[in-house]
Every structure is written in structure tokens, then in C-alpha cells.
Amino acid sequence: MKLTGADIVIECLREQNVDTIFGFPGGAVLNIYDSLYKKGEGIRHILTSHEQGAAHAADGYARATGKPGVCIATSGPGATNLVTGIATAYMDSIPLVAITGQVPSTLIGRDSFQEVDITGITEPITKHNFLVKDVNRLAETMRMAFEIATTGRPGPVLVDICKDVTADETEFIPFDGRKRLNLDIKDLYTEKDLDEAAYAIQNAKKPVILAGGGTIIAGITDLVLELSEKMMIPVSTTLMGTSAIPSSYPLYTGLLGMHGTRVSNKAVSECDLLINIGARFSDRVISDMKRFAPYAKIMHIDADPAEINKNISVHYPLTGNTDKIMKGIIERLKKVERSEWAEQVLKWKDEYRLVIPDNGQLKPSYIIKKFSEMVPDAYVTTEVGQNQIWAAQYFDYKFPRQYISSGGLGTMGYGTGAAIGIQLAKPGRKVINFAGDGSFRMNCNELATAVYYKLPIVIALLNNGTLGMVRQWQTMFYGGRHSQSTLDRGPDFVKLAEAYGAIGIRVTKKEEVVPAIEKALSQDSVPVVIDFIIDIDERVLPIVPPGKGIDQLIYT
Structure with missing residues (x-):
């Protein structure tokens, strides 16, 4: 059947089971909004006050569900208003598909009204982006956008569509379910690597787990808990890893790094094995690199090989499907019944508990x-x-x-x-x-x-x-x-x-x-x-001063 480009956009959203989109209309996307009005049954559009709000709302939707968020904006300032939201999703590996309108293909490069090179602008902050100038490529491009956004390490993808493409017609062939790209996470580890990782964990005297946002994205938080419980290993988190571990879990020590708890920072500063799962060793975690985990061998489990050895040198790199890696390690381990190290960390946790004085003020x-x-x-x-x-x-x-x-x-x-x-x-x-x-x-x-x-x-x-x-x-x-x-x-x-x-x-x-x-x-x-x-001088504590190590916290 023949459809306009605008109708193809709506059909492709429906193929991807998109039920909610966030956006703000404008001239370059009027055809898409008209198609949404006529043929968008089952797709709820949320009209935000500003395009940046649309991007953040789509991001929040994605983080809460694990499904891709979708936002739409017109060309020029509409598209540029999405940029901060796209960059936010990119930094935190959030699946997002941003659809923008572009001036007609015949006017590109002529400084046309509301023309900006949004694919050029967003190239550093998207997993990939597309400029569609041919209606015959539109359906394939839309499908690839969702595949790229959600496969492997997730991230935002932008599809910029020329206005004439949304009006042109072509034969539309429904989605056949095939993947267009080979973007599955590549397993770059061996069975020997799993053996060595398990041996290191089994024989460590003072191990600590660092759980990052990747554990939530990959859905492996239960495996992190299983590893901790089986081997009695304390667990800290990055800010992005917050809520990966229940706050009530006895071996959970809280945040690590610049605003880390005293117990997390002390444990990592004294540990002999740091098991990083799904975290990127950001500057807010490591602070002074020379003073970070000075006695520890570093194990890094991650889906993205680009993160390995980027900020911290790693002794045990394990990249690939993190679910398979975690299960492979856990099945090789013998359960630990008692850990003097864990008992020591629990004592620190109680001793260093953050107590806020009750002076009657609103805190x-x-x-x-x-x-x-x-x-x-x-x-x-x-x-x-x-x-x-x-x-x-x-x-x-x-x-x-x-x-x-x-x-x-x-x-x-x-x-x-x-x-x-x-x-x-x-x-x-x-x-x-x-x-x-x-x-x-x-x-x-x-x-x-x-x-x-x-x-x-x-x-x-x-x-x-x-x-x-x-x-x-x-x-x-x-x-x-x-x-x-x-x-x-x-x-x-x-x-x-x-x-x-x-x-x-x-x-x-x-x-x-x-x-x-x-x-x-x-x-x-x-x-x-x-x-x-609240008081103007309320402070966040603890805090690591600039240039200091995580063991040099200010906590009062």
C-alpha cells in the first residue's frame, strides 16, 4: 500500500509498540502531526510547554520502563531545544528516539527559514543520527533508529526528516521482524577469563563490589545481590547505581566517591579487590586517581569495551553480555559462610552512620x-x-x-x-x-x-x-x-x-x-x-575536596 512519509512515521511508531510520544509541533513536522491526528489511534501525544521538557519527559519514561522514549520537534530552534535532553540521555545510556523536522531537501544548505544542521550538532551526543531526504528510505531508517537505540549499550538516536519527505508517497511494506543491523553485545571474554575472575574473588581477603547504572540498564541487580550474598562482599554504588541495591540490604554501604559515605570510601581505600559492575569510573567516583583503591586489583565487568581502561587500569577485564558474565562467575564460586572483612565493614557502617543533629530546624x-x-x-x-x-x-x-x-x-x-x-x-x-x-x-x-x-x-x-x-x-x-x-x-x-x-x-x-x-x-x-x-547554608556532606582522594573526606 502507498503511504505518505508522515503516515510511514506513524506506522513505524506503531510497529515499535510506542504508546506515548512527547513533543511540540511546528512547520516542518505539520504533516506528521496531521497524520497523527488522522491515523494515530493508540499513540498518545503529550504536548509539553517546551521541547526540552519533551526530551526530559521521554527520558524519564524510558528510565522508568526500560523501553525507548520518543520525542518530536520541528526544525531549527525546535530541534536545538532538544539538544540538552539528548545529551542527558547520551551520558546516562538511555534509549531515546528523537524525531525532528527539517526544511525541504531542495532548500538544505541555503540558510532557509528555521534551518539548522541538527545531525551535525548532535553527532557527538547521539549513538547515531540520520538525515532522511528520500521517502523510500524512511521506514528502514525509522526501524534502524529503534534498533540502534535499544540494542547493545542503549542511547539516543535522532532522525531528521525533510518536510517534502513527509508529503511524498511510496509503497509501504510492513515490518517483517528482521534486525537490520548486527548490534548485539559482543562477548570479548573467554572461559579462562571467567576462571581467573572467580579465582580472584574466591581468594580475595577484602573484596568490594561497585554497582553502577549499567546493572540497572542490563537488569542484573539480582545477580549483583546474589554475588554479594554468596561471597559476603560489601556493595557500594555510583550515583547512577542508586536503587540498584535495596537501602535495607545489610551489606550495602551507600554511595562511593565525592559524596560517598565514609564506610564506602574507607572500604574501597582498603580493599584488595574492587569488582566494578556496570560503572564507568567517572571523576566523581575516583577523585584523585593516585589515591583510588591503592591496594586493590581491579575487575571491570561491562557491556561496552570502550569503558575498559578508559579512566582506571584494569587487571580483570570482562566485556560482553553482563548477565552471562555474572552467571558464569557465580556458578564457579564456593559459598563463603563467614567473612571477617564483611564484619569489619559492618562495624564501620554502624560507627560512621550519618547523624544529623536535631536542632529544631527544617532539614x-x-x-x-x-x-x-x-x-x-x-x-x-x-x-x-x-x-x-x-x-x-x-x-x-x-x-x-x-x-x-x-x-x-x-x-x-x-x-x-x-x-x-x-x-x-x-x-x-x-x-x-x-x-x-x-x-x-x-x-x-x-x-x-x-x-x-x-x-x-x-x-x-x-x-x-x-x-x-x-x-x-x-x-x-x-x-x-x-x-x-x-x-x-x-x-x-x-x-x-x-x-x-x-x-x-x-x-x-x-x-x-x-x-x-x-x-x-x-x-x-x-x-x-x-x-x-530551608537554611541557605545547608550543606551536602560528606564531600571530597577538589584534588583530594576519596579517603580524604570532609564529613562535619
């Missing part, structure tokens, strides 16, 4: 812990800065994908858009966005989206009237010179919420916290902004 730790107690199965998203670390530290996580945050790019303005995507993906669950007032200013326009679609997301605004992490660094490392970090200006966030049709609540005292949360959680079709007024 972020108290707020987040109350949310954790009152809605333990909520999905948590964050903005970036102090709120992001507090949420990782103080909420008790129970299942993978429960904590959703921009880890690699550190995108302020991420949380509200992501919360919208998560709430649409998980309509029966509560979604809490722990936000700072600085970040929330960057995306508060998406409250209009949440209100219109009756999404009961809760924005827990930890409002300290400043760019909190910037101010903390200026206080600690820049002689207290608070250059351009104080937000001594509007808006009134309660009035802002009400202006959008949401519910706004202000909390200034501890005794107001629980009633405010109760009111927020009672809503089933209205977003709520709770403006928690």
Missing part, C-alpha cells in the same frame, strides 16, 4: 526521610545539585529504577520533565521530584503540562534561596565569596503553582512537614508544589 534529611516513610514505593526523580545528593542519601530505595536523575550531564531543569514522563509510564504510582529552587526555575513551565494532563506529581522544593551546591563550594573552597549564587528574587512558588492550576503549599517548620505531605499524597489528578524553606 532536607528530615523532609526526605518523611517522604520515604510515607510513600516508600514512590518513584523519585531529582534536579541537579544538593537536592540530587540528599535524595540519594536519605530516601530508602527498594527496587531498581526507583531513583531517576541526570547523572553524567548533571542537567539542571531535568526533574519536572522526567517526573511527567515517569508518571505517564507508571500511572498507579506516586512520583516525587526533589528539586532545588535554582533548578526548578529552569523547568517550572512544565507545571502547565502536568496540570493539563492531570498528573499528580509532587514537587518537593528544597528552597534555600541560592544555588546550593555552588554556594557550598564558594563557602568551602573560594573563601566565602558568594559570587552570583544568591537567588534573592521571586517568584513566590506557591503563587506560581496556583497560577498554573496546581496546588501550592509552603512549609517553614518541622511540624508542618507531615500534614503537607499527606495533602500532597491525597491528590490523584493535580500536581502539588511543596515549598520547603
